[in-house]
Each structure stands twice: as structure tokens, then as C-alpha cells.
Amino acid sequence: MSAPRTGIGQAMVLPPYAEWLGCSIEWVDGLPHLIMPFGEHVMGWPGLLQGGAIAGLLEVAGIAALTHRLSNEGTTRIKPVTVTTDYLRTGRDHPTRAVGTILRLGQRTANVEVTAWQEDREKPIATARLNYRILRG
Amino acid sequence: MGFDMERFVAMGGLGGGHGQHLGIAYRAHGEDWAELALPYDARLIGDPTSGVIASGPIVAMMDMATSVAVWLKRGAFEPHVTLDLRVDYLRPAVPERTVIGRGECYRLTRSIAFVRGIAHDGDPDDPVAHVAGTFIGMTA
Numbered sequence: 687m688s689a690p691r692t693g694i695g696q697a698m699v700l701p702p703y704a705e706w707l708g709c710s711i712e713w714v715d716g717l718p719h720l721i722m723p724f725g726e727h728v729m730g731w732p733g734l735l736q737g738g739a740i741a742g743l744l745e746v747a748g749i750a751a752l753t754h755r756l757s758n759e760g761t762t763r764i765k766p767v768t769v770t771t772d773y774l775r776t777g778r779d780h781p782t783r784a785v786g787t788i789l790r791l792g793q794r795t796a797n798v799e800v801t802a803w804q805e806d807r808e809k810p811i812a813t814a815r816l817n818y819r820i821l822r823g
Numbered sequence: 824m825g826f827d828m829e830r831f832v833a834m835g836g837l838g839g840g841h842g843q844h845l846g847i848a849y850r851a852h853g854e855d856w857a858e859l860a861l862p863y864d865a866r867l868i869g870d871p872t873s874g875v876i877a878s879g880p881i882v883a884m885m886d887m888a889t890s891v892a893v894w895l896k897r898g899a900f901e902p903h904v905t906l907d908l909r910v911d912y913l914r915p916a917v918p919e920r921t922v923i924g925r926g927e928c929y930r931l932t933r934s935i936a937f938v939r940g941i942a943h944d945g946d947p948d949d950p951v952a953h954v955a956g957t958f959i960g961m962t963a
Contacts, residue, residue, distance in 0.1 A: 703869045736842070737908070738879060738883020738886045739841050741879055742879020742882065745877070746879070768911050772906070773905045773907065
């Protein structure tokens with residue numbers, strides 16, 4: 687089930703870069719799914735998504751997943767340390783969706799896996815493993 | 824003959840929409856490396872509290888710089904796709920500074936290209952990011 691589409695989720699403000707990508711949030715089962723429309727600003731080869739735009743979306747989705755999980759913890763800062771992106775399929779001229787799964791959230795670090803897909807969630811176009819430094823208080 | 828970098832840039836090879844919208848520009852190249860520049864732009868901020876730009880645009884630039892490095896080393900343009908790309912964020916880029924990305928192709932097989940690179944904001948000895956990745960040719 688899907689909650690009403692909100693450009694910016696409750697207690698979640700997307701950074702300017704996410705807006706530049708054209709991302710919006712759709713809440714699905716209580717998790718923030720990022721949706722990025724296709725457009726010339728994210729195009730590489732004619733009609734295809736640029737790999738950097740895919741990586742950008744994956745990173746925004748990773749931050750969104752962590753921001754959501756940490757939303758009742760007061761002041762926290764999330765800093766990406768390493769990001770490894772695997773490109774699985776060609777991104778085409780369709781909207782792209784991405785959602786992050788938190789594999790582990792510790793005191794100092796967080797490990798997140800993000801998957802991006804277009805028309806079929808069972809056929810992801812890219813995945814990323816993102817390791818973060820978490821700064822609390 | 825080889826890969827004609829000037830012609831590639833003149834034809835808008837770095838543009839392709841995303842790069843153009845990000846303002847990515849050519850800086851320099853050699854036999855197996857290329858250097859691009861990403862000007863600071865407030866619309867690309869990833870952390871509003873600090874004004875630091877998001878990592879996505881830097882990844883896009885490094886993807887392009889390393890791609891071009893492959894074509895330079897191969898001596899020809901051959902379409903390829905990114906297999907994987909790992910980015911280590913060494914420190915935040917300083918707000919207002921242009922970020923420079925230098926990509927290098929250090930090993931080329933018939934179908935796979937191994938690349939690495941750094942991004943810095945003025946001092947190559949104090950990089951903001953390190954990348955390592957692979958591309959696979961679409962024709963081989």
C-alpha cells in the first residue's frame with residue numbers, strides 16, 4: 687500500500703541536489719522510496735540514464751533511509767565513507783525508483799544497501815552498498 | 824590516429840545532458856588519463872548545513888573522466904558500460920571551490936577496462952575522493 691505522494695516527507699527535507707535530480711518521496715510500507723523522473727538532466731547516451739545520475743539517486747535514497755530511521759534520535763549527522771555501485775541493467779527513459787535497506791545501524795557506523803529499478807522491481811538496474819559514519823548529538 | 828579528445832569535447836561528448844547540466848568541463852588529458860572540472864553550484868548541495876555539494880555530481884564526473892581515459896588508452900571510441908564503481912569519500916569538498924576529477928585507465932583487456940581516479944578541489948595531494956571501477960565493452 688502506498689501513502690499519498692509527498693514531495694518532501696514528514697520530517698524529511700531533501701537536499702538541493704535531490705531536488706535538482708527531480709526526486710520526490712513516496713512512502714511505501716512506511717519506508718521512503720525515492721522517485722526520479724527521466725529527463726535530459728539525467729541523460730547520458732541519448733535516451734539512456736547516465737551512471738552518475740543513478741549513483742546520485744542511490745545515495746539520496748541511502749541518506750533518506752537513514753534519516754528516516756534516525757528521525758527520533760535528535761541531532762545526528764550522516765557522512766558517506768564508501769559507496770560501491772553495481773550497474774546491473776541499462777537505465778532507460780522511464781522513472782527510476784530506489785529504496786534503501788539498513789543492514790546495520792550502530793553507534794558509529796551504518797551499512798545500507800540501496801536498490802534502484804524502473805518498471806519491474808524484480809529487475810533492478812543498479813544496487814549500491816553504502817557505508818556511513820554516524821555522528822550523534 | 825587514436826582518440827581525438829578535442830574533437831570529442833567539441834562534439835559535446837561530455838555533454839550528453841547530465842554532464843552538460845552539471846556544468847562539467849574538459850581540463851586536460853594524456854595517453855591514459857583525462858581531467859575534468861565540476862564548478863561549484865548551490866543547486867548541487869547535498870548537506871545544507873555545511874553547503875558541501877552532494878557526492879552524486881562528483882561520481883558523475885569521475886565516471887566520465889575514467890570513461891574518457893579508457894578511450895584515450897584504447898586509442899578509439901568504443902561504447903562501454905560501467906560494471907561497478909567504488910568511491911571513497913576522503914573529506915568534504917570545500918564550498919565554492921571547483922572540484923577537479925582525474926581519471927586513469929591502468930589496465931585494458933579486450934573487453935574490460937580497469938580504472939581509478941581522484942577528485943580534488945585545488946591540491947591533488949589532498950583529494951576529496953578516490954575511485955576505482957571497471958567498464959565492460961558493448962562490442963567485444
